[in-house]
Amino acid sequence: MRAITSSISSQLLESLTLGRFVCVAFVFTITSFIIDFTWKPRYPKSLPRVGNGDGILGTVRNWFGYIMHFNEWVDEGYEKVSTLAYSAPDTTLLTQGTRLTTAQYSKKNRAFVVPSAPSRPDEIVVPRSQTAWLLEFPDRIVSTKESHRDLLYNDYQFFGVDDQFPIITMHKHLARNLVGLIPGVQDEASGAIDATFGTDTENWRSLNLWEAWLGIVPRVTNRILVGEVTCKNQEFLKNHVAFADDVVRNSFILNMFPKILQPFVAPLIVLPNRWHWYKTYREVRPLVEQRLHDMERKLAGDPKYDEWEPEEDLVTWLIRQAHADGRVEELNASMISKRLLPVEFAAIHTTVITGHGILLDLLSADPAKGYLDALREETSRELGAEGGCWSKNALSRLHRTDSAIRESMRVSHFATGLTHRKVIAKEGITNKVEGWHAPRGSYLMLDLAGTHHDADLYENPDVYDPFRFSREREEYKARPQDQKDPAEALRVQRLGMVTTSDEFLAFSHGRHACPGRFFVAHELKLILAYLLENYEIKPLAERPKPLWIGQTIIPPIDVKIEIRRRKGTV
Numbered sequence: 001m002r003a004i005t006s007s008i009s010s011q012l013l014e015s016l017t018l019g020r021f022v023c024v025a026f027v028f029t030i031t032s033f034i035i036d037f038t039w040k041p042r043y044p045k046s047l048p049r050v051g052n053g054d055g056i057l058g059t060v061r062n063w064f065g066y067i068m069h070f071n072e073w074v075d076e077g078y079e080k081v082s083t084l085a086y087s088a089p090d091t092t093l094l095t096q097g098t099r100l101t102t103a104q105y106s107k108k109n110r111a112f113v114v115p116s117a118p119s120r121p122d123e124i125v126v127p128r129s130q131t132a133w134l135l136e137f138p139d140r141i142v143s144t145k146e147s148h149r150d151l152l153y154n155d156y157q158f159f160g161v162d163d164q165f166p167i168i169t170m171h172k173h174l175a176r177n178l179v180g181l182i183p184g185v186q187d188e189a190s191g192a193i194d195a196t197f198g199t200d201t202e203n204w205r206s207l208n209l210w211e212a213w214l215g216i217v218p219r220v221t222n223r224i225l226v227g228e229v230t231c232k233n234q235e236f237l238k239n240h241v242a243f244a245d246d247v248v249r250n251s252f253i254l255n256m257f258p259k260i261l262q263p264f265v266a267p268l269i270v271l272p273n274r275w276h277w278y279k280t281y282r283e284v285r286p287l288v289e290q291r292l293h294d295m296e297r298k299l300a301g302d303p304k305y306d307e308w309e310p311e312e313d314l315v316t317w318l319i320r321q322a323h324a325d326g327r328v329e330e331l332n333a334s335m336i337s338k339r340l341l342p343v344e345f346a347a348i349h350t351t352v353i354t355g356h357g358i359l360l361d362l363l364s365a366d367p368a369k370g371y372l373d374a375l376r377e378e379t380s381r382e383l384g385a386e387g388g389c390w391s392k393n394a395l396s397r398l399h400r401t402d403s404a405i406r407e408s409m410r411v412s413h414f415a416t417g418l419t420h421r422k423v424i425a426k427e428g429i430t431n432k433v434e435g436w437h438a439p440r441g442s443y444l445m446l447d448l449a450g451t452h453h454d455a456d457l458y459e460n461p462d463v464y465d466p467f468r469f470s471r472e473r474e475e476y477k478a479r480p481q482d483q484k485d486p487a488e489a490l491r492v493q494r495l496g497m498v499t500t501s502d503e504f505l506a507f508s509h510g511r512h513a514c515p516g517r518f519f520v521a522h523e524l525k526l527i528l529a530y531l532l533e534n535y536e537i538k539p540l541a542e543r544p545k546p547l548w549i550g551q552t553i554i555p556p557i558d559v560k561i562e563i564r565r566r567k568g569t570v
């Protein structure tokens with residue numbers, strides 16, 4: 001028997017030429033994609049499509065086209081479909097299932113379908129006028145969590161640990177602790193900037209701007225996640241950054257693999273995630289174990305802890321929330337270190353890309369306009385009025401700085417869309433305005449890029465105009481008291497960077513809008529204020545351009561800046 005088996009095996013091996021191997025791999029991959037195709041939701045024919053159509057050939061062309069053309073497709077759809085916002089859609093045409101011509105649907109405020117990466121279903125891009133319709137569905141019908149889970153392959157990349165507990169904890173605890181966190185964040189920002197940009201007042205230094213932001217943001221952000229000591233631990237920070245890189249890279253790779261192969265491929269691809277998580281765990285474990293012990297003693301009424309209060313950071317909030325909910329399984333260092341992962345991921349790269357974009361926009365603006373000096377005048381004035389220590393009120397008076405950040409997030413967006421939702425209700429959802437039905441498993445998104453560059457919403461939409469949102473706020477502030485009224489005050493206040501709307505989607509919108517944005521506003525203002533106060537930076541000749549792969553931005557990470565410490569500031 002053994003002889004027969006070994007003879008069959010050797011015959012098989014002999015017949016396995018390279019050509020045959022490539023053929024088998026090709027047929028296997030195509031079959032996997034065909035099986036994938038049958039799992040994907042079917043969208044009504046009445047929905048206009050961009051890209052190369054939905055036939056077999058068109059679908060294959062879309063898979064390749066996705067890498068280079070996704071943004072163009074969405075742009076094209078926005079122009080064709082949404083330019084005439086709020087015009088009444090012609091639902092008779094839709095219910096008859098008639099395919100509209102370009103000329104017809106360009107005049108309608110219509111949803112359209114954009115092709116996606118091979119393993120993902122195509123997405124329905126919902127027009128701006130229907131933002132509220134999309135975002136007001138309960139989570140059990142249209143889910144944010146499930147769309148993030150699929151987009152980032154959470155089950156593999158975050159080891160199947162559900163991300164809702166830390167997200168709910170952030171929603172509950174961050175805002176109420178924000179004011180008390182400001183002095184620590186200010187401290188961390190100045191320490192991190194000094195360490196990154198140096199204190200030499202004589203010589204100009206050439207520095208890679210991306211690396212510089214990576215030297216600042218992880219430390220400053222971690223002040224509110226793991227506290228004063230661990231936020232300076234370079235090994236901990238380095239491995240969280242590496243973990244976030246793993247997630248972005250692996251999501252892209254897995255998007256290109258057929259779904260039925262993912263259970264075999266993903267566990268291998270995410271090995272670096274495991275390694276980088278383990279290294280963060282090793283560093284944070286002593287802190288978490290001590291905190292768990294101290295908070296337990298305090299709760300038990302140990303008199304030694306009467307005067308003791310835990311540091312306010314995410315580790316404390318997770319422990320507090322777990323005690324409040326009676327979730328004992330949360331109360332160990334390994335689990336808490338895994339709970340940190342989704343928040344670190346949501347917080348670090350988003351802020352680094354945003355900070356990087358702000359400086360690129362400011363430094364490449366015409367120096368004759370004096371934007372940097374105008375910002376510095378504002379931050380010096382407000383900091384001086386507070387005696388050198390930032391407060392919530394002083395930060396909220398930085399209208400120009402706020403506007404320069406918001407404007408950069410508008411014009412230099414880092415994703416085509418940041419609001420993705422998945423239909424999870426068995427019966428799907430129906431859009432009554434346009435008359436289409438999206439079955440279970442459909443993906444819907446809002447078009448951030450198109451909205452932020454819409455000339456009907458923003459004058460000169462492609463120009464970086466840092467004080468676009470502050471001019472009105474400053475003008476209102478300067479008015480005599482008798483010309484001010486509460487409604488106008490609210491309107492101008494809503495020009496601030498933390499206000500989300502269907503016109504400004506950088507933090508998304510609705511009840512899942514980024515809970516970290518109030519912190520980010522403080523963090524970025526503190527960083528910019530310290531930087532401008534203490535350093536001179538040479539302008540850039542032009543705005544370096546990013547690259548795009550599908551929906552993923554590759555920022556211009558090799559840009560260098562010339563920087564020197566101002567005299568008399570050390």
Ligand code: HEM
Pocket residue numbers: 144145166167170221343346347348350351354418419420505506507508509511512513514515516517519520
């Ligand atoms: C400039 C920096 C940031 C940007 C542009 C940003 C943007 C976003 C966006 C677009 C979402 C998705 C919301 C949705 O799906 O509708 C989000 C979610 C989230 N962000 Fe941020 N974020 C930033 C920084 C932060 C920071 C610093 C933290 C934490 C300290 C944070 C914590 C979160 C969390 C926990 C969620 C999940 C919210 C949920 O699903 O309910 N973010 N963020």
